[in-house]
Amino acid sequence: MGRMKIIPDAKKKELQQILEISGENVKDCMQCGKCTAGCPASSSMDILPHQVIRLLQLGQLDKVANSQTIWSCASCFTCTTRCPRNIDLAKLMEAVRLTIIRSKGSSRLKADDVPGKIDPKMPQQAIVSGFRKYNK
Amino acid sequence: MQRIGVFVCWCGTNIAGTVDIDQVKQAAEKIPGVVNVQDYQYMCSEVGQNLIKNAIKEQKLDRVVIASCSPRMHEATFRKAAKSAGLNPYLVEIANIREQCSWVHKNKEEATEKAIALVRAAVAKATLNTELVPGEIGVEPRALEIGGGIAGIQTALDIAEAGYKVDIIEKTPSIGGKMAQIDKTFPTLDCSACILTPKMVDASTHPNINLYTYSEVEAVQGYVGNFEVTIRQKARSVNADKCTGCGICTDKCPSKKAESEFDEGLRKRGAIYIPFPQAVPNVPVIDREECLKFKTGKCGLCERVCPSGAIEFNQEDTLVTQKYGAIVVATGYDLINLDKFGEYPYTEHPDVITSLEFERLTSAAGPTAGKFLRPSNGNKPKKVVFVQCVGSRDKSSRGKTYCSKICCMYTAKHAMLIKEKYPEIEVYVFYIDVRTPGKNFDEFQRRAVEEYGVNYIKGMVGKVFPEGDKLQVHGVDALSSETLIIDADMVVLAAATKAKDDAQELGRKLSISTDANNFFTEAHPKLRPVETHSAGIYLAGACQGPKDIPETVAQSSAAAAKAIGLLNKGKLVNNPCVSQVDEQICSGCLACTKMCPYEAISSQVIEVKEQGKIVKKTVAHVNEALCQGCGGCTVTCRAGALDLKGFMNRQILAEVDAICL
Numbered sequence: 024m025g026r027m028k029i030i031p032d033a034k035k036k037e038l039q040q041i042l043e044i045s046g047e048n049v050k051d052c053m054q055c056g057k058c059t060a061g062c063p064a065s066s067s068m069d070i071l072p073h074q075v076i077r078l079l080q081l082g083q084l085d086k087v088a089n090s091q092t093i094w095s096c097a098s099c100f101t102c103t104t105r106c107p108r109n110i111d112l113a114k115l116m117e118a119v120r121l122t123i124i125r126s127k128g129s130s131r132l133k134a135d136d137v138p139g140k141i142d143p144k145m146p147q148q149a150i151v152s153g154f155r156k157y158n159k
Numbered sequence: 160m161q162r163i164g165v166f167v168c169w170c171g172t173n174i175a176g177t178v179d180i181d182q183v184k185q186a187a188e189k190i191p192g193v194v195n196v197q198d199y200q201y202m203c204s205e206v207g208q209n210l211i212k213n214a215i216k217e218q219k220l221d222r223v224v225i226a227s228c229s230p231r232m233h234e235a236t237f238r239k240a241a242k243s244a245g246l247n248p249y250l251v252e253i254a255n256i257r258e259q260c261s262w263v264h265k266n267k268e269e270a271t272e273k274a275i276a277l278v279r280a281a282v283a284k285a286t287l288n289t290e291l292v293p294g295e296i297g298v299e300p301r302a303l304e305i306g307g308g309i310a311g312i313q314t315a316l317d318i319a320e321a322g323y324k325v326d327i328i329e330k331t332p333s334i335g336g337k338m339a340q341i342d343k344t345f346p347t348l349d350c351s352a353c354i355l356t357p358k359m360v361d362a363s364t365h366p367n368i369n370l371y372t373y374s375e376v377e378a379v380q381g382y383v384g385n386f387e388v389t390i391r392q393k394a395r396s397v398n399a400d401k402c403t404g405c406g407i408c409t410d411k412c413p414s415k416k417a418e419s420e421f422d423e424g425l426r427k428r429g430a431i432y433i434p435f436p437q438a439v440p441n442v443p444v445i446d447r448e449e450c451l452k453f454k455t456g457k458c459g460l461c462e463r464v465c466p467s468g469a470i471e472f473n474q475e476d477t478l479v480t481q482k483y484g485a486i487v488v489a490t491g492y493d494l495i496n497l498d499k500f501g502e503y504p505y506t507e508h509p510d511v512i513t514s515l516e517f518e519r520l521t522s523a524a525g526p527t528a529g530k531f532l533r534p535s536n537g538n539k540p541k542k543v544v545f546v547q548c549v550g551s552r553d554k555s556s557r558g559k560t561y562c563s564k565i566c567c568m569y570t571a572k573h574a575m576l577i578k579e580k581y582p583e584i585e586v587y588v589f590y591i592d593v594r595t596p597g598k599n600f601d602e603f604q605r606r607a608v609e610e611y612g613v614n615y616i617k618g619m620v621g622k623v624f625p626e627g628d629k630l631q632v633h634g635v636d637a638l639s640s641e642t643l644i645i646d647a648d649m650v651v652l653a654a655a656t657k658a659k660d661d662a663q664e665l666g667r668k669l670s671i672s673t674d675a676n677n678f679f680t681e682a683h684p685k686l687r688p689v690e691t692h693s694a695g696i697y698l699a700g701a702c703q704g705p706k707d708i709p710e711t712v713a714q715s716s717a718a719a720a721k722a723i724g725l726l727n728k729g730k731l732v733n734n735p736c737v738s739q740v741d742e743q744i745c746s747g748c749l750a751c752t753k754m755c756p757y758e759a760i761s762s763q764v765i766e767v768k769e770q771g772k773i774v775k776k777t778v779a780h781v782n783e784a785l786c787q788g789c790g791g792c793t794v795t796c797r798a799g800a801l802d803l804k805g806f807m808n809r810q811i812l813a814e815v816d817a818i819c820l
Contacts, residue, residue, distance in 0.1 A: 051554065055591040057638035061621025071640050105621065107553040111449055157601065 034084040037122055041079070045118035051108045052076045057110050058102035066094040072102055072112055078133070084122075096114050098148055116147060161286055164195040164220040165278060167453035168202035168227035170257055175200075177261035179271040183226065186275040190282050194218060197540070205231045208240040217245040222250050222285040226278050228257040229553055247290035249735065249805055254281035262555065270684035276818050283380035283817035291735035296728055296784045298384035299484040302722050303328065305376060308336020308490035309355060309708060310700025310715045314360045317719030318487075319367035323726045328390055331420070333438035337357055338492055340421060340515060342522040344708055345572045346603035352437060352524065357440040359587055373444055377478060379486075379668045382759075382785040383695030384731050386483045396445035397431070401469035402798045404441035408470065409433055417449045422762065423516040425534065426526040431461050431470075436524065445472075485695050485722040488679060489715065490665065492701035494654040497552045497681055499557045502622045503546065503652055509534040510630060511623060511650045516571060521576050528626050531577060531584075533648055536628065540648030543571050543577060544632045545588040546620045549657035559655045559676060564705040566653035571604040571613070573651065578611040585616045587645060589634055590593040597707070616643070623650055656705045671696055678704045691717040691738045693757070694787075698720050699767065736805035737786035738793065740779045742767070752794035759785035760792060 042048065057064055058072040065072065071090045078087050087093065093116050102112040143146065161812075165187040169175035180198050187196045195218045197208045202225060214220055223246065224238050230253040238248035238307040256274040264270035289522045302318045303310045307329030316323040327334060362368050377389040397408075410431030416669035419428040421435045430449035433441060449457035452472060462470040494513055498503040510533050512520070523529035533540050547566050550558035555597045567590070574586045588607075593615070594599040607613040618635040623629075630635045631646040659665075671691040679698050682690040689697050697718040700711040723732075743766060752760045763780040767772050778803070779792075793801045793808065802808055 053547070053552065053591055054637055055619040056617070056635040057619035057621055059621070059640075059642060060619055060633055060635040062642075065642055071635070071642070073635065073637055074640055101621075107548070107550075107555060107558060107619075109554040138470070 034082055037084050037126075038079065040122055040125075041084075041115065041118040044103065044121055045111065045114040046080060046120075047111050047115050049076050049079045049110070051110050052080065053108060055107065057105050057107065061099065061101050061105050063099060064095050067095045071097075075116070075119075076110070084119075087119055088123050092116075093123075098146065100146065108135050113148070114123070160557070161192045161222050162194045162218065162220050162280055163224060163285055164189075164197070164211070164214050164218060164221040165190075165193055165224045165226065165282065166202055166207075167196070167256075167278075168207065168225065169198065169200045169262075170202075170228060170614075171200060174227070174257050174261045174274075177264055177270045178256060178274045179267060179269055183256075185275050186611045187224075187226075187278050187282070190279060192222075193282060195220060198740075201536060202227050203236055208236070209588050210241050211237065215241065220246070222252070224252045224254060224255040224278065224281045226256045226274065226281070227624065229253075229255045229268065242667070247292075250285070250288050252281045252285040252288060253325055254278045265286070274422040280297050280814040280817040283813040284810045287780045287807070287813055288805075291804055293357065293735045294783060296382075296384055296725060296731050298731055299386075299482045300726050300729075301481070301483050302325065302485045302487065302726060303386070303388055303481070303483040304487050304489060305372070306330075306336070306489035306491055306700070306702070307334030307362075307372065308489060308491045308700065309338040309358070310491065310702075311336070311487070311769055312355075312358050312712045313599070313712050314487045314489060314699050314719045315368050315660035316358065316365065317716050318722055319365045321719075321723045321727075322367070323723065324367050324369070325391075326369045326483070327360045327370060328374050328376060329370065329435065330372045330375055332395070332444040333434045333440070334362060334370060334372060334440075335435075335437075335439065337515075338708060339435065340423070340518055340522075342525070343516045343572060343576060345568045346599045348572065348575070357767075359437070363439045370440065371479070372440060376665060376668060378626050379670075381482075381741045382782065384484050384725070385784070386482055386486055386695065388481055390481065390759070392479060394447075394476050395442065395472065396447070396472055396474050397443050398469045398471050398474075399440060399442045400464075401467045402442045402813070403469075404433070404443075405466065406433065406443075407464050407466065407481075409443055411464045411493050413458065413460060414451050417446055422526050423513070424521045425516055425519050426698060445470075456527075467806070470566040477711035485699045485725045487699055487718045487722055488665070488668065488669065488671070488691075488702055489718075490659050490662065490702040490706060491661055492656045495657045496561065497549065497654055498651060500549060500652075503549065503620070503624055503650065504625060505652060508623075508625050508630065510540075510648065511652065513652055513654045514566065514573065517573055517651050521573070521580075531580060534653055537743050538648075540584060542587070542647045543584040543649045543651065543718075544620070544630075544647040545574060545586070545651045545653065546635075546656075547588065547590045547653045548619070549563040549652040553655070559657060559678060561705065562594065563653070563656040564594075565656065567604065567705065568597070568600055570651075570653050571595075571607040574613040575611050578607075578613060582611075585614070587616060587632075587647075589616050589618055589620050591617070591619065592781040598708075605698055618643075620650075623647075629687075631781055633759050641742075656704065658699065662702065667697055669693065670756070671698040678702065689721055693754060695725060711817055731784075733783055734788055736803065737783045738781045738788070738790070738801050738803050740781055741800045741802070742776075742778045744798050745778040745796075746798050746800070748797065749779060749781070750797065751779050751795050754791050754795040756789065756791065757785050757787050759787070 056073045096116040241251045242248045277640040301324040304315045305328040307327045318325045338355050353369045374392045377391040381387040385629040408431050410433045419426045420425035431445045433443045447453040520527040551563040595604045618637040620634045622633045629646045662677045699715040699718040759782045790803045
């Protein structure tokens with residue numbers, strides 16, 4: 024284990040992309056951990072939700088992108104509703120997933136398939152992200 | 160033709176470094192009306208001032224223009240110098256060639272050109288300046304204190320000790336406020352009641368202090384030194400003069416369903432009640448919403464048992480109008496409503512309590528006589544979890560964006576109080592940051608950790624699930640990144656503080672402003688922390704922002720000092736730069752009255768001669784004591800009937816012309 028290099032600007036372009044896709048500002052986070060404390064999926068995560076934001080604050084996008092966490096996130100929005108700083112962490116997770124998929128150059132999502140998969144009871148974003156995760 | 164003197168200041172190199180003083184002088188000499196031009200390194204110094212004084216006398220100057228720093232800095236200095244040389248101080252005009260010229264420019268040529276333009280404008284205005292004489296208004300030697308908590312009591316005592324009459328208006332039946340509810344105070348852990356109740360008694364027995372409890376401010380009129388306040392004394396239904404405070408009525412009252420406000424709903428009280436045993440005044444009040452006599456017409460037991468015949472069911476609200484020279488606002492704070500924080504089942508589970516409820520639970524005078532017991536079953540808890548920042552530093556719509564300031568310290572205090580009485584109880588504190596600036600404050604919090612073994616966990620609680628007779632607390636230790644579950648018996652929430660719900664309404668009555676969070680705004684965050692923008696109205700305590708007791712008391716004494724300073728003057732000098740109405744032009748539309756932020760303009764009916772007949776006409780009337788000279792009305796007036804003395808329209812236009820033409 025070498026020391027982590029803290030270079031906030033290291034992944035500036037990708038980080039900017041994540042912030043643009045999600046519309047969330049990771050700098051608002053005070054690391055209170057309420058997202059982790061209430062997360063129903065945290066037991067299957069290798070890094071915890073509040074650590075995801077911390078790593079993004081530090082520009083450590085690779086650690087987030089290589090984690091199980093972003094794929095374990097169920098997009099249940101518990102963290103989003105409880106965050107005292109109004110950060111939509113579920114959106115951020117989705118933005119990280121999108122960034123990875125975009126960088127691989129092939130989106131496995133076929134636009135034509137989407138309408139059939141929409142269930143009015145589920146949040147739209149949950150369908151989209153779930154669809155991405157299991158369509159390998 | 161005027162005889163104007165122009166004095167150009169170097170301000171060391173502040174001005175002279177960027178502005179060519181000689182060129183400014185030469186240009187000034189050519190302006191019509193200017194008869195004398197001088198320069199000096201520091202015009203504000205005694206030598207500089209003497210230069211001006213001598214020139215006024217020797218050259219018989221009737222106007223003075225000083226090209227120097229901002230008028231905010233030294234206008235008063237130069238006006239005083241002119242006055243001592245026999246010149247009306249309002250004939251002095253400042254050309255700001257420092258802040259508005261030398262400090263913001265680098266190019267000497269351009270800066271010099273601008274400095275000359277500014278001097279030309281100032282001379283143009285000075286030519287039209289007229290002598291203004293400030294008026295005098297009397298000061299009523301009596302102060303009003305709105306709010307009877309520790310802030311109000313402290314301010315009232317200080318003002319009363321200085322020899323002035325003070326009235327305290329308190330909304331609830333007793334003075335004492337939040338501090339009376341608190342068990343112990345940090346960082347000394349001394350008993351809150353022991354230090355507060357003597358002050359309450361002092362306030363009630365002081366010959367200069369008069370209490371209006373169970374009363375509210377109905378209306379405020381007037382201005383600094385001469386406020387006229389209408390006070391609504393709500394009907395107590397008990398004659399305070401006859402009542403001996405024996406308490407028989409409160410014991411016998413058959414209706415015991417109401418929740419005690421003082422005990423935060425943890426105890427029931429009668430419809431006729433004294434808020435707490437040490438209440439001042441020790442006179443009960445009938446809660447008409449709860450009283451059977453008022454609800455059904457039957458009962459009246461209290462009237463029958465009262466040995467002194469003090470019960471008066473037919474009492475009505477009375478209105479008292481009183482004049483005051485100064486007003487101190489000390490209305491305090493409240494805790495936010497936790498209804499929207501569903502993850503902490505505060506509204507559903509009796510063992511989830513707020514910090515203020517905790518104070519009552521540990522207080523020896525509280526519902527459990529100081530024994531720390533679970534409200535749900537009366538058993539002693541084994542594990543207690545404190546959650547800080549519930550709604551504080553919260554950017555979502557549920558909370559408040561600011562830090563409530565007192566929670567870190569009182570939570571440490573609560574944790575210690577538990578450990579002191581029951582060392583075997585496990586105590587956990589979930590925090591985001593621990594903020595303990597203050598004398599002996601950090602040492603206090605560290606003592607909770609180091610000596611008392613309170614478990615501080617950095618992280619928030621995500622959810623509290625009631626399970627059996629336990630509360631499952633799901634949290635995280637953000638430092639080790641371990642998620643935690645604690646089977647707690649009680650959860651104490653440090654709910655955010657908030658301004659009083661009716662703060663804005665009171666602010667409107669007083670014409671003082673509130674910020675985005677409804678806290679009253681001070682005149683300057685650093686240099687005028689206890690004054691408001693309305694002269695003669697001061698702030699004390701948590702109504703201005705979250706504050707602990709030592710800070711509140713310090714601010715209260717500061718507000719008292721300001722109020723005493725005002726009352727002590729006896730007479731006030733008006734700023735003569737106020738609006739005036741040209742009654743011939745005024746059409747009586749009164750648009751100015753709606754615009755005026757100080758409520759200084761009212762209407763009056765005057766008699767004028769029109770085509771040989773005397774007719775009545777409504778016109779605007781400016782109260783010179785209230786007018787702050789903002790000039791808003793002068794631009795609101797469609798007819799141009801309003802003009803601001805010292806800043807008349809033609810003076811301003813002359814300045815513009817001098818720069819542009």
